[in-house]
Amino acid sequence: PPFFQKLARAMGSSSFRSPRLSRLSLPVRVLWALPYSLLGLLIALPACALGARLRRHDHTLECTGGRLPRWMQRLPNRHRIAAITLGHVVLAVNSSAMQQLRAHERVHVQQYERWGPFFGPAYVLESLWQALHGRDAYRANRFEQEAYAKGGPFTPGPARMPAASS
Numbered sequence: 001p002p003f004f005q006k007l008a009r010a011m012g013s014s015s016f017r018s019p020r021l022s023r024l025s026l027p028v029r030v031l032w033a034l035p036y037s038l039l040g041l042l043i044a045l046p047a048c049a050l051g052a053r054l055r056r057h058d059h060t061l062e063c064t065g066g067r068l069p070r071w072m073q074r075l076p077n078r079h080r081i082a083a084i085t086l087g088h089v090v091l092a093v094n095s096s097a098m099q100q101l102r103a104h105e106r107v108h109v110q111q112y113e114r115w116g117p118f119f120g121p122a123y124v125l126e127s128l129w130q131a132l133h134g135r136d137a138y139r140a141n142r143f144e145q146e147a148y149a150k151g152g153p154f155t156p157g158p159a160r161m162p163a164a165s166s
Helices: 002-012 019-024 026-032 034-049 068-073 095-132 142-151
Strands: 052-057 060-065 083-086 089-092
Touching: 026 034, 026 095, 034 052, 034 060, 034 068, 034 083, 034 089, 034 095, 060 068, 060 095, 068 089, 083 095, 089 095, 095 142
Parallel strands: 060 089
Antiparallel strands: 052 060, 083 089
């Protein structure tokens, strides 16, 4: 919707940020995305207890393997999900998927940092908007398009996604 386009441009404008300000604002960005990061941890910690691996990469936690492939297959999406980002927590089916999708998922981390608690509703509304206009709710979603444009040399779709085995 046009309102979300204007809001996204306003929130996503990095032309006013200096590198120093960006470093100073990291705690604020982490706190702004915290509700979703906590949700990610609620999934990652039991996954680790059941065999997944957790590691820190910059200011993001990455959880791979274990039972995540089975859990992610149950998510309602006709596209095969190999990774999902919740705040500063990225969940991936295996380390190969994490390596291939890291840049794409980093863009989602940045989106959570910009939108904070509004990211989830904005993402869902954007998907609904696209679906109501006869477009693919995932591929036409502007958040996904930004992540593919900035974060990945691969093409979205089942043929190019990493295998879902751990």
